[in-house]
Amino acid sequence: MTFSIVAYDSEKKEWGVAVQSKFIAVGAIVPFAKANVGAIATQAWCNTSYGPKGLALLEQGFTAEETLQTLTRYDPKREHRQVGIVDSFGDADSFTGKECFEWAGHIEGENYACQGNILASEDVVLAMSQAYKETKGDLVDRLFAALEAGQEEGGDKRGKQSAAILIVKEKGVYDGGTDNYINIRVDDHPTPIKELGRIFTLYDLSLLKRDDPEDIVKLEGDVLKTVKTILKTDGFYEGDIDAKLDIITKDSLKKWMHTNNFEVKEREDEYMWGAIYRYIQKRKEE
Numbered sequence: 001m002t003f004s005i006v007a008y009d010s011e012k013k014e015w016g017v018a019v020q021s022k023f024i025a026v027g028a029i030v031p032f033a034k035a036n037v038g039a040i041a042t043q044a045w046c047n048t049s050y051g052p053k054g055l056a057l058l059e060q061g062f063t064a065e066e067t068l069q070t071l072t073r074y075d076p077k078r079e080h081r082q083v084g085i086v087d088s089f090g091d092a093d094s095f096t097g098k099e100c101f102e103w104a105g106h107i108e109g110e111n112y113a114c115q116g117n118i119l120a121s122e123d124v125v126l127a128m129s130q131a132y133k134e135t136k137g138d139l140v141d142r143l144f145a146a147l148e149a150g151q152e153e154g155g156d157k158r159g160k161q162s163a164a165i166l167i168v169k170e171k172g173v174y175d176g177g178t179d180n181y182i183n184i185r186v187d188d189h190p191t192p193i194k195e196l197g198r199i200f201t202l203y204d205l206s207l208l209k210r211d212d213p214e215d216i217v218k219l220e221g222d223v224l225k226t227v228k229t230i231l232k233t234d235g236f237y238e239g240d241i242d243a244k245l246d247i248i249t250k251d252s253l254k255k256w257m258h259t260n261n262f263e264v265k266e267r268e269d270e271y272m273w274g275a276i277y278r279y280i281q282k283r284k285e286e
Contacts, residue, residue: 001101001156002082003116003124004030004041005132005146008090009139010111014181015039015086016167018143020193022118022156027164027185035168035179038064038087044100044117045080047071054085064093082106084113103157109133114146120154127153138210139167140182140200147193163192165200174207174264182208205275206261215274216267219245223277230280231256245270 004019017031017039032051033039038058042050050071057067064085072078072095079097084106086092092113094106106115107125114128131149135142143165151160164185172181184199186192204210217223224243231237236259237252257266257276265273 001118001158002026002030002043003114003119003128003147003150003155004043004084005112005114005128005143006039006041006084006086006092007112007132007139007143008039008086008092010090012139012169014139014167014169014172016139016143016165016182017041018147018163018165019043020147020151020155020160020163022158022161024162025185025187026162027166027187031164031166033166033168034059035170035172036088038067038085039166039168041084041115042081043115044082044097044104045077047075047077047081050081050083054083058085058087063087063089064091068093068095082115082117084115086111086113114150116150116156118157120157123153124150124155140165143167144193144197144200147196151193160190160192162187162189163196165196174209201279205265205279207264209264211265211273211275216271217274217277219270219272223272224249226284227253227272227277227280230283233283 002021006017008015015033019026019030029046030041030043034055037055040051040054054067064087067085079099081097082100084094090111092108094113094115096104096106100117103119103121104117107129114125116125127149128146131145132142135145167182168179169181172179184203186195189195221243225241228241231252236256265276
């Protein structure tokens with residue numbers, strides 16, 4: 001009762017898994033990944049040992065195909081399993097057991113594989129594949145597009161409950177201490193992909209340095225008035241809502257940024273990252 005995608009970004013050296021299911025806390029069961037090694041989605045009648053065992057095989061130099069063959073060869077319930085793997089080189093392979101509930105199947109492409117079981121139809125994985133190939137941007141943007149496209153085609157035919165995205169890269173976490181670059185989950189929600197997107201917006205603002213150098217706005221005119229409106233609403237500014245960027249406004253903005261854990265998006269000039277301003281705009285519209 002799950003659809004997922006495993007994928008590799010060869011330019012940024014990122015490996016990821018995205019998944020949604022009519023099952024509680026799917027992010028605790030399906031996705032596994034390790035930087036410079038690969039990514040695995042294990043599902044259907046899930047054998048969770050496929051995650052750590054598969055990553056160990058990949059780290060020893062096994063290909064995705066060899067890893068799948070090794071994991072399933074002696075598993076007595078192999079025909080009830082479904083697995084997708086992408087290895088360190090981006091080669092992807094999937095396995096769908098003959099006893100998985102309909103519709104069940106997979107599709108493989110360059111640096112990715114989509115798989116699902118108890119789906120509305122084959123169109124779910126086909127749409128995921130198409131969306132992943134056609135979407136521009138970072139790996140996380142492409143994984144979100146795949147999930148959304150799969151759900152639009154009916155997704156898990158039993159319904160929606162949880163979703164997750166896991167992306168790893170070398171020294172990926174904000175301080176470089178682990179490879180955990182993006183690790184977000186929604187364990188129980190009526191619209192888990194949408195909720196996952198909301199959570200990612202905050203995750204991005206707080207933890208990721210992935211801003212486009214051209215995606216900036218100057219703190220002047222209506223932009224500055226909008227910023228001051230939110231600063232005043234949140235209790236960080238008491239002055240006039242005007243277009244004057246003075247020391248009081250700068251200090252207020254800095255305190256607001258720190259309170260919201262947005263330090264990674266701080267700037268010392270007269271500009272603001274577009275991601276922060278879009279968040280402020282949305283706050284103003286609410």
